[in-house]
Amino acid sequence: MTFRLRAAHPDDLEPLYEMAKLTGGGFTNLPADRNSLAAKLERAEDAFRRDEEGVADEQFVLVLENTATGEVRGTCQVMTQVGQRWPFYSYRITTLTQQSQELQRTVRADLLSLVTDLEGSSEVGGLFLHPSERAGGLGLLLARSRYLFIAMHRSRFADRILAELRGIIDERGGSPFWDGVAGRFFGMTFQEADYFNAINGNQFIADLMPKHPVYIAMLEESARTAIGMPHPTGRAAMRMLEEEGFRHDGYVDIFDGGPTMTARTSDVKSVREARPTRISHANLDIGERAIIATGALGTFRAAFGMRDIQPDGTVEIDRISAGVLEVGEGDMVWSVPR
Structure with missing residues (x-):
């Protein structure tokens, strides 16, 4: 097989942009915006050049290259420390238990609480494989090569690592979770909010998102059933993460409700082995x-x-x-x- 994963460079902008247009939305780390992608590649170039030890706020971009043709056919990213440029928000599913002695009844309510618990973690994300190459295990190469990169540069990464999986997106490109929760407060569609976040960061979440917990039982069924569920195309990725030692500990994405998987970096199977x-x-x-x-x-x-x-x-x-x-x-x- 003539494919290899390598470090991305600024001249990979056009193939990355063409792939970004194929994502169908919900890929915050791969926006279909040339300026944003160019800035991402420049930031990655700075990270590749830095040879000091220690964790800093860096982003590495890798690309899948067909060495026979020189074409770039996939990409993935590794972030060393999230939540440094702006807060890294998640919803965490928690349970509130209340008891009435008079009624002799105990009621447990599941809540969505806005948190920054995962701030400072490393992150693997931005994985996309060109639709015409989705055979032969190339997705596996993209996913697991990131852990080899981490193992080879272990001092540059935090002790905890996360991976966000895209949540449920409907046939219109909308998110039932967004429509049922945050969309009610922002006056923006999911696609508008997702694109704005990819280009400008998520400070607008801090500015406008209600800080009080959301009772899950009060959401519409379409929003409730989307909580913690990966997009159908991401189920295989979720299984691969679980095989590497990642677990879903109740954190979900604030935009589409997709699961956030976490692990201790040194316990990730491919890093450890x-x-x-x-x-x-x-x-x-x-x-x-x-x-x-x-x-x-x-x-x-x-x-x-x-x-x-x-x-x-x-x-x-x-x-x-x-x-x-x-x-x-x-x-x-x-x-x-x-």
Whole structure:
């Protein structure tokens, strides 16, 4: 397979913009706006250039490239510390228990409380694969290569990590959750609010969103049933996150009600299992299927391949992945089982 994930650069703007137009809304990290995407790529370029240790407010953008054609066919992002430029808001589902002695009745009510609990966490997001490439496991390569990047630059990331999954979007591009909750206070459609947030940030949420908890039982059924539910196209992504050790702890997106998954960064399976090894041979015929990565920061590259870890701690990899990654005997790579 000739695809590899690599660091994005400013000249990737046009293919990213073309993919952004295909998202169908709800992808805050990939807005269909050239200026916003250009600023995102410039910010990523600054992050790739910084070589100091330690967590800062940074954003890394990676792209999926077909090395045979040079075309960019997918993208994903890793944010090191959310909530630094503006507050990172979530709704958290909580339960209020009340009891009446006279009625001998206990009532439990589920609430949506506006919180900034996840501020300071790292985040994986912005994953999008071109519709014509949604076969062959490339979504898996996009998703899991991010964890190799984190493992290879562990000091640049926080101790907790999150992933927001897109919520339910109807056939009109609207959100039942937005219409039933925040939309009542903002006088904006979901698409307008989502686009405004992607371009300008979410300070308007702090300015206008009611600070009191919302009783879920008082919402319309369409809004209630959307809480914590991923978009149908995101169910596979949710399963992959769960396999990596992410869990849904009751946090949901304030716009579309989609689930926010969280984990301890060092407990994420692919981060925990990734190890650096030196290549002893690059002509392996049969071996364990793996995701293999090399480079650092702006030279990061990752691809599918085969590996065979040797008793002396070195690794043999196949010729094709060695070519895609541009590595050979003596080079250092990181890998995890596919």
